[in-house]
Amino acid sequence: MELQIRNVSKTYPGGIHALKDVSLTIPAGMYGLLGPNGAGKSTLMRILATLQDADAGSICFGELDVLLHKGALRQTLGYLPQDFGLYPGSSAEDLLDHFALLKGISERKARKEVVQALLQQTNLWHVRRQKLGGYSGGMRQRFGIAVALIGNPTLLIVDEPTAGLDPAERVRFLNLLSEVGESSVVILSTHIVDDVSELCSRMAIIDRGEILLEAEPLSAMKEVEGRIWRRVIDTRSRASVTREHDVISTKLLAGRTLVRVYSDTQPGPGFEAAEPNLEDVYFRTMSGRREGGEASL
Numbered sequence: 001m002e003l004q005i006r007n008v009s010k011t012y013p014g015g016i017h018a019l020k021d022v023s024l025t026i027p028a029g030m031y032g033l034l035g036p037n038g039a040g041k042s043t044l045m046r047i048l049a050t051l052q053d054a055d056a057g058s059i060c061f062g063e064l065d066v067l068l069h070k071g072a073l074r075q076t077l078g079y080l081p082q083d084f085g086l087y088p089g090s091s092a093e094d095l096l097d098h099f100a101l102l103k104g105i106s107e108r109k110a111r112k113e114v115v116q117a118l119l120q121q122t123n124l125w126h127v128r129r130q131k132l133g134g135y136s137g138g139m140r141q142r143f144g145i146a147v148a149l150i151g152n153p154t155l156l157i158v159d160e161p162t163a164g165l166d167p168a169e170r171v172r173f174l175n176l177l178s179e180v181g182e183s184s185v186v187i188l189s190t191h192i193v194d195d196v197s198e199l200c201s202r203m204a205i206i207d208r209g210e211i212l213l214e215a216e217p218l219s220a221m222k223e224v225e226g227r228i229w230r231r232v233i234d235t236r237s238r239a240s241v242t243r244e245h246d247v248i249s250t251k252l253l254a255g256r257t258l259v260r261v262y263s264d265t266q267p268g269p270g271f272e273a274a275e276p277n278l279e280d281v282y283f284r285t286m287s288g289r290r291e292g293g294e295a296s297l
Contacts, residue, residue, distance in 0.1 A: 032196030088133025138169025
C-alpha cells in the first residue's frame with residue numbers, strides 16, 4: 001500500500017499559502033515529514049486525515065481516491081493530532097471502550113478484547129482504571145495512539161507526537177510507533193530531527209508550504225559526507241567565522257561555541273572533519289531560506 005500525494009495546494013484567507021504544489025510518494029513503513037513550526041506540516045496532515053479540504057491536487061491511498069471518498073479512508077485511518085482533548089474524569093479503559101464502540105466494534109466481548117490488547121500494547125494496562133486527568137504527558141500520548149490504533153488502521157498519521165515528552169517517555173513512544181510501522185503506512189510529522197533520524201526509512205523536508213527535499217535519511221547524510229567540518233570558537237570569533245564560511249549550525253559547548261561548516265575542502269586552521277548527521281542535512285537544506293544565517297541549537 002502506498003500513499004500518492006500530487007500537486008496539493010492550500011491557501012488560507014488573507015493569502016497565506018500553507019501548501020504550494022506538494023507532491024510526495026509515501027511507502028509502507030515510517031515516513032518522516034520534517035520542518036519548522038509553521039512550515040505547513042499540520043495543514044497537510046489535516047488534509048490527509050480528511051479534516052480539511054485541499055484547494056487543488058489529488059491524493060490516492062492505493063486505489064482509493066482520498067479526496068473523493070473520505071468516508072472510505074476513515075475506515076482505515078488512525079490519526080493522532082498535535083493537540084487532542086481528553087475527558088479527565090474518565091478512565092483509559094472506559095474511554096477507549098467508548099471510542100471502540102464509535103469505531104463500529106459493537107459486540108461487547110470483541111470490544112473488550114480490543115481494549116485490553118491496545119492498553120497492553122501501549123503499556124497502559126497497569127493504569128487502565130486511573131483517571132486520564134492524572135496521566136503524565138507521555139501517558140496521554142500513548143493513550144492517544146491507542147485510540148488511533150482502534151480498528152488496525154493501514155494509514156496512521158501522528159502530528160508532533162514527542163513534543164514536550166521527557167527523554168524516557170519519548171523513547172517509549174518512538175518504540176511503539178516503530179512497532180506499528182512494521183505493518184502500516186505511518187507518517188510522522190515533526191520539527192524534531194532526531195525523531196526522523198531514529199525512526200524513518202524515508203523523509204521529506206518542508207518549509208513555507210514547499211517540499212525542499214525528499215530522500216532516505218542515510219542517503220541524504222551520505223550526500224554531505226566529507227563536506228561537514230567542525231570547530232570550537234569563542235564568542236568574539238563567531239561573526240568573522242560566519243562571514244568567511246558557510247556555517248550551517250552553531251551550538252554552545254562548555255561556554256564556547258561549536259560551529260559546523262559546509263565546505264568541499266578543509267575550510268581553514270582549527271577545523272576538523274565531522275561525521276555528518278541528519279541535522280546537517282536539515283540545516284543545509286534550510287540554509288537558503290533562513291534570515292540571519294546559520295541555525296542555533
